[in-house]
Amino acid sequence: MPKPNDLSRRSVASAILGGALAAPFVVRSAHAQSARKVTFLLDVPVYSKHALFFPALENGYFAKRGLDVTFSAAKGSADAAQRVAAKAADFGFIDAGSAILARGKGLPLKLVTMVHYKNMMAMVGMGEPPLDRPKAMEGRKVAAAAGDAVRTGFIAVAKQNGVDLGKVSWVTTDVPNKRPLLFAGKVDATCDYAVNFPVYEAAAVKIGKKVSQFLLADYGLDIYSNGVTTRDDVLKNDPAMVKNFNDALVESMIFAIDNRDEAVRIYLKYNTQANPELTRAGLDVAIAHLLVPEVAQHGIGPMDTGKMTKTIKAMKDYFDLSAEVTLGDIFSNDYV
Numbered sequence: 001m002p003k004p005n006d007l008s009r010r011s012v013a014s015a016i017l018g019g020a021l022a023a024p025f026v027v028r029s030a031h032a033q034s035a036r037k038v039t040f041l042l043d044v045p046v047y048s049k050h051a052l053f054f055p056a057l058e059n060g061y062f063a064k065r066g067l068d069v070t071f072s073a074a075k076g077s078a079d080a081a082q083r084v085a086a087k088a089a090d091f092g093f094i095d096a097g098s099a100i101l102a103r104g105k106g107l108p109l110k111l112v113t114m115v116h117y118k119n120m121m122a123m124v125g126m127g128e129p130p131l132d133r134p135k136a137m138e139g140r141k142v143a144a145a146a147g148d149a150v151r152t153g154f155i156a157v158a159k160q161n162g163v164d165l166g167k168v169s170w171v172t173t174d175v176p177n178k179r180p181l182l183f184a185g186k187v188d189a190t191c192d193y194a195v196n197f198p199v200y201e202a203a204a205v206k207i208g209k210k211v212s213q214f215l216l217a218d219y220g221l222d223i224y225s226n227g228v229t230t231r232d233d234v235l236k237n238d239p240a241m242v243k244n245f246n247d248a249l250v251e252s253m254i255f256a257i258d259n260r261d262e263a264v265r266i267y268l269k270y271n272t273q274a275n276p277e278l279t280r281a282g283l284d285v286a287i288a289h290l291l292v293p294e295v296a297q298h299g300i301g302p303m304d305t306g307k308m309t310k311t312i313k314a315m316k317d318y319f320d321l322s323a324e325v326t327l328g329d330i331f332s333n334d335y336v
Contacts (some may be wrong), residue, residue, distance in 0.1 A: 026272050027057065027071045029197045035068035036241055040088035041080050042073045048274070048282025050093075051149070051196045052269035052290075053117065055259075056252035058266045065244035075225070078102070085109055090234055091245060096224035096308075097149065103330050104323040111331040113246045113301040116225035117166075118214040118289040119217040121150045124200055125189040126182055130212035134158055134219050136245060138167040140188040141176040149319075150191035153216045156318040160220040181262070183207070194289065198281035223311040224303065225289070242335045250300045250336065257287055301336030 004138035005289045042050055053071070056062050058210035063071040072089065075096035082091040085107035087268025092109075094102075099109050125140065134157050140159075144151040151170070158165055171187050178190040183203060200211045219225075227250065235242060256263035260324075294304055308331055 003010045004109050009332050021087055024073065030188045035063065035066050036294045037139070038062075038067050038069045038091070038241070038245060039089040040069055040245075041083055042071060043077045043080050043093045044075065045073045045097065046071070046271055047118075048198075048267075049286040051279060052253045052256045052286055053249060053255075054249045054252070054266045054270055056253040056261055058269065059252070059255065060250045061246075061248040061255075062096050065242060067248065069243070069248075073276050081107060081109055081229070083228060084231060087231070089154070090230060094229040095149070095226050097315050097319060099227075099229050100312055100330055101309070101319060101321055103325045104315075106323075109229050110232060110235065110329070111224075111229050111303065112235070112242060112335045113143045113228035114224060114250060114303045115227050115300075116286070116289050117292045117294055119153075119221060119223055119225045120195055120220065120285075120289055121153045121216040121225075122191040122194045122213045123150070123154060123189055123194055123216070124182070124192050124196065124197065124213045125210060126200075126204060126209055128210075130210075131189055132212055132214055134161040134163045135216065136214075138164055139188065141169040141171060141172050141186075143173055143181045143187040143190040145175045145178065145191070148191050150193070150216070152318055153221050154191065156314065157216050157219045157221050158243050160191040179203075183209075195282050196279055196283045197285065202278060203259070221314065222307070224307060224315050235335075239335065246301060246335050253290065253300055257291070260284070260287070261328050282288045288289055299336075302333045303331050 040332055057069065074083055074092065074203060078091040078094035079121055080094045081098050083089055084094070085102065093115070098109060099111055102109050111154035123131055123137060129136065131140070137158070155165065171181065178192065179200070181187045182190045194213065194215055197213050205313070206209045206224060228246065230242060260280065260283060264283060268276060268277055290300065305327055308327055312330065
């Protein structure tokens, strides 16, 4: 792994030691007329975890590197992968597993900066006993979307943790219906992501209930999640731009880590309908999944070959990867 840049290493170490479906979304950075136009496609319509990126717009981190960046949103990582591959965007914020599966289908995509180092896939339950481990899923009725990656991930975890899958019932529904089904008492649990848990907690308090969760990463599915992804042709034709884009995002994330209230204020400036408290809570979760020991050692952005190998293997073993995808195919640390 190459030496991380000094900004990443110093600031992340300091942060750790110090305790440290929606309407179409498009927002653009301030820019000079001569700036290079770049499009960054978020994985889904903007919400709290994306507050990591807005300081780059507000504080001029893109602009000072000669970039005029527009943020827009996809309908999920698979959609983002398709759109980046089709040259509808220069970069996408894409789940590593989705990028690997896309590469296996021939899409020329490569991860160049990791953000969600710890996977956020979670199972969320309401009531007692708490849903605090895989075995607790037995006897539960669980809401999941068709093709739900978290459901697939749970099945992988269940096999590793002795869960009798015959004792788990599934209710297939649309993504927006999963949470309402849980709060209506029609299911006992749902597939989601840790960054959304504060929303569950806030809703549960209003009806006098308690919610609980466990993370798949804590029970065997320790694989990479979302990172910055681009195309092979972008890397070949404009490597300096890729490096500048990554450096601006890393600077933005470091600012958000060190100045969380200000990062929320910036986010709310661009997303006026967002709830400040839930935005801060979600940002804290996103940061917790970023500030892992790997980042303390290497800084923000670089990826570990061992963990990426595990991520590729998980896609082969539990998801729909049939073609060979090598480490060199799917990621590079040369731009961080």
